[in-house]
Amino acid sequence: MSPVDSEPQPLPAVSRTAVWTAQLRADESRLARPCVIDSWAAEFVAAAGPVGPLPGGPEARAFLHDGVAVRSRYFDEYLLDAVRGGCSQVVLLGAGLDARAFRLPWARPVDVFEVDLPDLLDFKNRVVGGRVPATARRVTVAADLRDAWADALTAAGFDPGRRTAWLCEGTLAYLEPDQADMVVRTMAANSPPGSEVGAENATSLDRLGCLSSCRDALSADGAPWQWSLRDPGAWWAERGWHTAAPSMSLPYVAERLTRYLPMLREAGDMGGWLLTGTRRENHPAGETEEPLSGTKRRAGC
Structure with a gap:
């Protein structure tokens, strides 16, 4: 692919995080053994023009690169599985410069709704x-x-009566806690049983020393991390979603994240940074149920 215009197109400053994420996916796509190949990412980065380097020091940038690579593949596989399993709608909340509507090999026709700020979608x-x-x-x-x-x-045509695969990737951490709570409860209220969710949770961002420079830079840029969870599984269960985290037995997860485990344990991370889950029958959002023990198919077991 080639950009539609030869000159870079301006992007609002509030959406620079979307460009940084696209840059990470573009960098990953050029590796010899990438977790994910996103041929659209470099095109979005080129069109956005200079936005400066990813904030934070070398350790933070390496950690974020590997994290974005793993989460991209994990959520790619989750969405493809959800559509194969009967979800006929996909909703990307805070879609950013995600190109999954184009780049994923969907098993059948599916409606993909990209929800984001007007300026970013215009770009x-x-x-x-x-x-x-x-x-x-x-x-x-x-x-x-x-x-x-x-x-x-x-x-826009979304049908709350149809099974839906939701995705909150790189989104909830930028919301205030009550706003994140309302987003998740709203998803549940608009999902029939059998609908699925994939979500990235901030689990130790405020306790990881290597990310302090990145946190500070994002705050100065007007995009602070505001929301994190100690026990994501219980939090999501209270809001109507039965969830499980990816297994470290997944080869690409182990290959890219094992070296960070000592750092995460030191920060008191209980896991659940990435989750997938299902909307259960006769389970209103807000009623507590026990989270899965990690046996869900999407967890790699």
């Missing part, structure tokens, strides 16, 4: 131009997750 659509996914129907929904985003999603 993204200018780069995408007239290109359409081979299998998915891509629908962009301009909305702020701090507001009544479900109304905008429904107005």
Whole structure:
């Protein structure tokens, strides 16, 4: 692919984190043995123009690179499995410069809703131009997750009666705790039994010393991390989702993350940074149930 325009297209400063994430995916795609190949990422980065280097020191950048690589592949596989299992809608909350509607080999036609801020979606659509996914129907929904985003999603054609695969990747940590809570409860309220969720949780960001420079830089840039969880499984269960974390037995997870385990244990990380889960029948959001013990298929067992 080549950019639709020869000159870089301006991107709002508030969305620079999306460009940094795309840069990490572009860097990963160039490795000899990548976790994920995203041929769109470099195109978005080139169109955005200079946004400066990823914040933080070398250790933080290495940790974030490996983390983004693992989460991208994990959520790619989760979404493909969910659609094969019967979910006919995919909703990407805080979609950023995600190109899954285009790049994933969907097993069957699926509606992919990309929810994000208007300026970011305008930029993204200018780069995408007239290109359409081979299998998915891509629908962009301009909305702020701090507001009544479900109304905008429904107005765009989302059907709350159909099984849905939700994804919150690189999103919830930027919301205040009550806002993150409302997003997750809103997903549950708009999901029939059998719907699925994939989510990234901030579990030790405030306790990892190597990320202090990154935290400070993001705060100065107007994008502070505001939300984290000690026990993600219990938190999600209380909001209507039965969840499990990825197993370290997954080869790509072990290869890329094992070296960080001592650092995470020292920070008191209980796990659950990445989760996938299912909306259970007759389980209203807010009612507590026991989280899975790690036997869910998506956990790699």
